[in-house]
Amino acid sequence: MSWTLVLVLAAGAYACKAVGFFVLAGRTLPPAVDRCLSLIPAAVVSALVVKDTFASGQDLSIDARVLGVGAAVIALWRRAPFVVVVVIAAAVTAVARRLGWN
Amino acid sequence: MTDPRHPWRDPALRPVVTASLTLATAVGVFAISFGVGAVSAGASVAQTCAMSLLVFTGASQLSAISVIGAGGSTASALGGALVLAARNGVYALTMGRRIEGRLPTRLVAAQFTIDESTAMSVAQDDPVAQRAAFWITGGCIYLFWNLGTLIGALLGTAVDPVTFGLDAAFPAAYVAMVWPQLRTPRGRWAGMLGAAICISLVPVLPVGVPILCAALAVLVGIAPEHSTSAPRAGAST
Numbered sequence: 001m002s003w004t005l006v007l008v009l010a011a012g013a014y015a016c017k018a019v020g021f022f023v024l025a026g027r028t029l030p031p032a033v034d035r036c037l038s039l040i041p042a043a044v045v046s047a048l049v050v051k052d053t054f055a056s057g058q059d060l061s062i063d064a065r066v067l068g069v070g071a072a073v074i075a076l077w078r079r080a081p082f083v084v085v086v087v088i089a090a091a092v093t094a095v096a097r098r099l100g101w102n
Numbered sequence: 103m104t105d106p107r108h109p110w111r112d113p114a115l116r117p118v119v120t121a122s123l124t125l126a127t128a129v130g131v132f133a134i135s136f137g138v139g140a141v142s143a144g145a146s147v148a149q150t151c152a153m154s155l156l157v158f159t160g161a162s163q164l165s166a167i168s169v170i171g172a173g174g175s176t177a178s179a180l181g182g183a184l185v186l187a188a189r190n191g192v193y194a195l196t197m198g199r200r201i202e203g204r205l206p207t208r209l210v211a212a213q214f215t216i217d218e219s220t221a222m223s224v225a226q227d228d229p230v231a232q233r234a235a236f237w238i239t240g241g242c243i244y245l246f247w248n249l250g251t252l253i254g255a256l257l258g259t260a261v262d263p264v265t266f267g268l269d270a271a272f273p274a275a276y277v278a279m280v281w282p283q284l285r286t287p288r289g290r291w292a293g294m295l296g297a298a299i300c301i302s303l304v305p306v307l308p309v310g311v312p313i314l315c316a317a318l319a320v321l322v323g324i325a326p327e328h329s330t331s332a333p334r335a336g337a338s339t
Contacts, residue, residue, distance in 0.1 A: 002176055013190070014213065021194040022208070040320055065269060069273045072270075086128075088274070090266055
């Protein structure tokens, strides 16, 4: 990993926060823009879920991660706290691998 | 009433302090897995810690290291990570109006503007509690996120993330992050569309680019929402 990535990401991430905090905070955005911006986490984080569950580089596969993430979904549905959800996912995946399911 | 100098001593704010510490502990555990993952993806301990100190927004950092770890370019890692970072700008629109103080204070407040601090702040009723909740949550999470990152980065190569299932911990953490966003029909549409765009583009585009394309799913927000004149019986909370 390059320092360029670290520093440009740091500058970019802070700029996003600062623009909202200092420049735009006094203004109101058009409602359509506001609605679209509020959907960013839903769209992008859902994409990260499927990428990290099914993709290895450019290859798609179904492996032990699916069991772990499935267990996490059940835990969330049962209203488990964040840390429990993450630990369950890792544990189920680790056990599945230990049992020989890649 | 709340003492504005020491709002965290106010008994009314104890639930906020407790919730912040619980959240910060979970974030600390998550940060350990970020540290391990970043070092496994080829970052040095210094780079990993610098990322948490300076970038301080978990989903962006994770997405950057998972793109790099999978062999993606710096540019594609940046693209996906910055799209995710943009949401903090949306939170900052809200927090910028609420956090008072001199410029240095507000510069720090901008850095602390993340999912958790914003969520905890907007959940409070009066302005003093809103500011206190923001600072307590932001400060606790900044501390634990960086401590956890350091521990994880030092463990680094001593831990094989695959053996411990840590590669599944990241998508599980994302599921937990996105869960509250899926309560509205729009949120569910954006989520399903984003996931579908990403999965169908993974085999054909460079690593990291599908995440960027998935952001187009926010366009489901363009049309005005239908009026809620007919409330459904038993509507979800």
